[in-house]
Amino acid sequence: ETGVTQSPTHLIKTRGQQVTLRCSSQSGHNTVSWYQQALGQGPQFIFQYYREEENGRGNFPPRFSGLQFPNYSSELNVNALELDDSALYLCASSPGLAVNEQFFGPGTRLTVL
């Protein structure tokens, strides 16, 4: 059974650029959630996808968008990057909508200069 994987591991961008982060969910999981974790803080919920549809969103602006594909992998896109977008981005997968245990990937460290 393959766990949750994320790519890339690290990324450096400049302010105003756009970035796409990728997540491959655990086998059999049809729900993917994305979280942003600033340094020294707990993760904050960005949004969740269930069977290719957005199924809830946290307090993030529309320049944070996502996709889920038929194989349940997912992308997080961030447009017009700001310095405060520098963070660890985590995706988590789970089987179905009940929020029990979530399985996290190793994260993508994004630095915006």
Next chain:
Amino acid sequence: SQQGEEDPQALSIQEGENATMNCSYKTSINNLQWYRQNSGRGLVHLILIRSNEREKHSGRLRVTLDTSKKSSSLLITASRAADTASYFCATVSDTGRRALTFGSGTRLQVQP
């Protein structure tokens, strides 16, 4: 925004000692979970306790939940150097959003 606070923010103990971390939250919940994170990497699920449960055990872990006080505690017994990590509580609301709301975390250092 964070759901609540964890206390202490940082904890340093010797190997073999017990470590206790506390978590407070603000809204009514369906369940509360504890996660561990090593050095800014992915989170690992440790234990889940439902709102109708008061105590749960898993190996060296013991979790308590007091819904009247909106608080939980995680006890790690006989700690090991390998337990050094950040520990986060996360709640799931009993209404609305089906996502985890995390606390600010406790950084545990276990000295060998």
